[in-house]
Amino acid sequence: MTQTIKLVFSNLKYLVLSSTIFATMLIGLLIMSEYIFLEPYVVSHIPSGTEFGFALIVIISALSALVLPMNIFRINILKSSKQKMGGSLFGSIIGAAAGACSCGPIGFAVISTFGSVGATATAFLTNYEIPIRIIAIAILTITYFTTVKSLKVECKINS
Amino acid sequence: MNKKGMIIGVVVVSIIVGIIASVSSSPSETVNLDMGRTHGTISTAMGSPILGNPDAPITIVEFGDYQCHQCFNWFHNTKPEIEQQYIESGKVNLVFVDLAFLGKDSPKAAQASYCAEDQEMYWEYHDLLYTSQESKIDSGWANSERLKAFAFSLGLDMDLFDSCLDSGKYSKRVSFNTQQAKEHGVRGTPGFFIVSSEGQQQISGAQPFTVFKQILDPLL
Numbered sequence: 001m002t003q004t005i006k007l008v009f010s011n012l013k014y015l016v017l018s019s020t021i022f023a024t025m026l027i028g029l030l031i032m033s034e035y036i037f038l039e040p041y042v043v044s045h046i047p048s049g050t051e052f053g054f055a056l057i058v059i060i061s062a063l064s065a066l067v068l069p070m071n072i073f074r075i076n077i078l079k080s081s082k083q084k085m086g087g088s089l090f091g092s093i094i095g096a097a098a099g100a101c102s103c104g105p106i107g108f109a110v111i112s113t114f115g116s117v118g119a120t121a122t123a124f125l126t127n128y129e130i131p132i133r134i135i136a137i138a139i140l141t142i143t144y145f146t147t148v149k150s151l152k153v154e155c156k157i158n159s
Numbered sequence: 160m161n162k163k164g165m166i167i168g169v170v171v172v173s174i175i176v177g178i179i180a181s182v183s184s185s186p187s188e189t190v191n192l193d194m195g196r197t198h199g200t201i202s203t204a205m206g207s208p209i210l211g212n213p214d215a216p217i218t219i220v221e222f223g224d225y226q227c228h229q230c231f232n233w234f235h236n237t238k239p240e241i242e243q244q245y246i247e248s249g250k251v252n253l254v255f256v257d258l259a260f261l262g263k264d265s266p267k268a269a270q271a272s273y274c275a276e277d278q279e280m281y282w283e284y285h286d287l288l289y290t291s292q293e294s295k296i297d298s299g300w301a302n303s304e305r306l307k308a309f310a311f312s313l314g315l316d317m318d319l320f321d322s323c324l325d326s327g328k329y330s331k332r333v334s335f336n337t338q339q340a341k342e343h344g345v346r347g348t349p350g351f352f353i354v355s356s357e358g359q360q361q362i363s364g365a366q367p368f369t370v371f372k373q374i375l376d377p378l379l
Contacts, residue, residue, distance in 0.1 A: 037363075045366075048235075103224070105346040107261075108260065
């Protein structure tokens with residue numbers, strides 16, 4: 001498993017890509033979920049009772065940063081199928097969507113634009129925020145293990 | 160002659176009954192609002208009563224929804240310190256204005272708070288809603304029956320409260336407040352304006368106490 005990770009991330013391009021994905025997703029999700037505020041001052045805080053939600057965001061960002069570059073590596077270097085890329089993208093997107101809190105600016109914009117349909121959709125994302133994030137983590141974890149397995153076979157790595 | 164007398168009698172009795180009916184119903188229907196009340200550019204006439212010293216030099220105008228969990232976070236994590244350090248000392252007061260948009264129970268909950276205000280229990284009811292909030296929007300925790308149960312638990316006159324809530328007496332008041340929020344560019348809840356003689360500053364989201372302190376202290 002570590003050999004597979006080394007194989008992908010020994011290439012600086014994929015290391016940079018991974019860091020970019022992690023930072024972008026982490027900061028973006030923390031802003032969306034109101035753990036970070038940019039105005040009037042840049043400030044971060046974790047309100048009591050929201051620690052678990054914060055931990056899930058960190059895990060989703062880390063898994064996305066691990067799985068997405070590995071799948072891009074498979075497609076670019078090994079010219080493999082894009083099937084697992086779909087799984088990693090899907091996991092990342094639904095994990096991110098769970099953070100679209102209906103209280104925040106995104107939720108307000110969606111509700112203002114789409115009316116009751118938007119309200120129902122954002123209420124669903126808010127009500128099931130934690131289960132959706134856990135499902136996203138499960139999808140990303142499964143995608144990670146299947147990707148590692150594929151890379152081992154395709155690159156003939158001895159575990 | 161007799162017919163004429165009877166008609167006049169019916170009219171007089173109708174007028175008397177009408178007057179009695181309007182007088183007897185007026186205590187529960189009276190809306191004692193200062194229609195000219197503004198804070199900065201925001202009309203808070205239809206908002207909550209003022210919490211704290213009405214003559215305080217600074218007012219925090221909070222736009223919120225009773226079903227918003229970030230409002231819940233602010234209520235429990237930031238507001239207590241603001242109350243303790245600024246409101247209780249008379250330096251700052253606070254007005255709550257509804258931005259009831261999250262679900263079908265949100266406007267009803269806001270209306271219920273004004274029905275409690277009719278019995279001078281606005282802030283008690285407001286606090287009870289934020290203490291009783293459940294994590295899921297429109298899960299039924301703020302439906303009409305539960306709103307009435309909250310009123311009952313506070314010892315409100317239930318006949319007055321029920322008739323107020325069921326009649327939708329304050330639906331336009333809540334709509335007006337939501338419109339105020341939109342006109343002032345509030346894009347989510349909670350949203351705040353710190354209003355003083357030096358102008359008004361907007362704060363978006365359930366920001367921590369340190370942010371409010373950094374803004375409030377230089378204004379005092």
